[in-house]
Amino acid sequence: MPIPVTILCGELGAGKTTLLSELLESSDREIALVVNDVGSVNVDADLVEARTDLSTGEEVLALENGCICCSLSGDLSRSVIRLQRERSFDHLVVEASGVGEPEPIARQFVRGPAAGVYDLESVVTVVDARRFHDRFAARERDGVPAIEGPDESGTRPLADLVLEQVEFCNLLVLNKCDLVTGAERERAVALLETLQPRAEVVTTEFGVVDPDGVLGTDRFDLETAAESAGWKRVLEDETAGHDHGDGDDHGDPDRTHAEDRGHEHAHDGHEHTHDHEHSCDDRGHEHTHDHDDGDDHGDHDHAHPPEEYGIDVDAYRRRRPFHPGRFATLLADLPDGLVRAKGLCWIAGRERQAITMSFAGSETSLEVTGRWIASLSEQRQERYRSGQPDLEWDEEWGDRETRLALIGRGLEMDALIERLDDCLLTDAEMDADWAAFETDAPTAMGETVTVSTDERDGLSENR
Structure with missing residues (x-):
């Protein structure tokens, strides 16, 4: 039976590693990880290992000095196939670099060599509520720091990559909602729903999410995601x-x-x-959040x-x-x-x-x-x-x-x-x-x- 896969995306500092650590601590699944960092030291892998019970670190597969969506794509396929052969686990989580595009990664699990042993369940994009609101959702941007240009990848504007990650996913986690007001959160959610109408939006603080809401899904469809921005x-x-x-x-x-x-x-x-005439879908989309604070504890459908x-x-x-x-x-x-x-x-x-x-x-x-x-x-x-x-x-x-x-x-x-x-x-x-x-x-x-x-x-x- 294919092993389910979750791809975790989001820009640097959005809270991917915090969310991942929360998942490892709260889920009863045996989770294997692929953690990618662009730098010479895989900081994310170190943090995940330090904050969990993975004492040996053998379950953390670190791909360093490259991005798994491009130069290390062959390493990704070979490594996860080898990982499946050598170890027993219930779920694979791939934490992509903050400068990685999610679609090429997803295609490796749907149409690449790894498709035979893995089943891609979900692509999750983590968004920093404060940063996203100030960059994209604020009506006035006077006084807001300029958006960073291309970073280590040196190929595309970083803000463009952020929106690519938002536009290609089926679950959006709006994190760090404690740093925005309720009205700012609502504006950010509305814009996220406009940028990716078919994704579920979950709001939270400190990366706290229901593990089953992230790891227990079975709703990802490659072609739908590719065409639904x-x-x-x-x-x-x-x-x-x-x-x-x-x-x-x-x-x-x-x-x-x-x-x-x-x-x-x-x-x-x-x-x-x-x-x-505006051609937007005015029907809106359901998401789970609370009107008064940033916690994702309510059952409100808005x-x-x-x-x-x-x-x-x-x-x-x-x-x-x-x-x-x-x-x-x-x-x-x-x-x-x-x-x-x-x-x-x-x-x-x-x-x-x-x-x-x-x-x-x-x-x-x-x-x-x-x-x-x-x-x-x-x-x-x-x-x-x-x-x-x-x-x-x-x-x-x-x-x-x-x-x-x-x-x-x-x-x-x-x-x-x-x-x-x-x-x-x-x-x-x-x-x-x-x-x-x-x-x-x-x-x-x-x-x-x-x-x-x-x-x-x-x-x-x-x-």
Whole structure:
């Protein structure tokens, strides 16, 4: 019988190790651990060993000097298979590094070599209530320290990784609720539910949770988790509102799909108009918490219509490219109320490259994730179009478009949309030589450029 697995994610300092130690002390299961740290010393493994009865430390499998979602992925699969053969235990918990993306880890237990002996039950993301509220849920951010940039991984803005962890899970633990007021906690919960509508949200203090609520679940579904992020649902709802078919291209390695990176790449077009009705699910989602304190001891089920907390959700779709200079200027001066923006961009001067935009915290990353179908040979275009009869196709530009999901709190959404429209090429610029436009937008597959709202000189870093 496969051994159940729980993946524990969350940024550095969110309280993962505290929660893990509480689980070890309160659960009657025999738990094996995989603890990953990016530094040369695996501090988390030491802490877990010191705070539990694991006197020999043999049950703690430490993978050091790397991240299990990337460079040590082979070590992870081999190690957990070997662990299962050599030891007897009831449950495996994988504590990921604070800079690890959960989806690649999950796929190893669902589709990798470890899938034969393990059953992934749950992906749990631990969130620091104070830090999350001040970064993402506060209406005004004046006086709040700037979001940290890339840390040891050196590849992506840290805030972007935090939201990736929030968006790919089926259980969110909002920890350290003793550090926020009841109203601040409610705002944080409402925003978490908007960012990941299908995850259960549990609020707590000091990492105290019901072990059965974390280890006794059987609800994780890889494809559901991969497609259920709030920004993806915004785009799906917007597409459904236009009565278009699914234009995703699932067969071409040159395309922009990058499925295991969590990007949304639907190419079903739109008219150059915009409906400002919010496409968020207003029904709310149940979660367990108490209105008066941060403990997770109540049986209250609360619906959280996003508008009650000033949360705005909208989609932006245009069939006209951005001017690279004006777009870069906008990215360096995005409004404080914007929490998340993600999707595909069409930037003039990059006619082949489909570029994914991802904003979180104070930084935006632009990454080439593939090519537009329209940039392929006529023969290949015909092949893909014949397999997608509902794909919208412009006679001149093909499937090229900008398609973004926008999530904010206290945000003047119409004003942001107008600013985005101002970045589009004018009619005169559409007839100009786009190669003459200066741009630092990325060109190569996998290449990423990052711009910070603290910098006013355009795209700031090319990795």
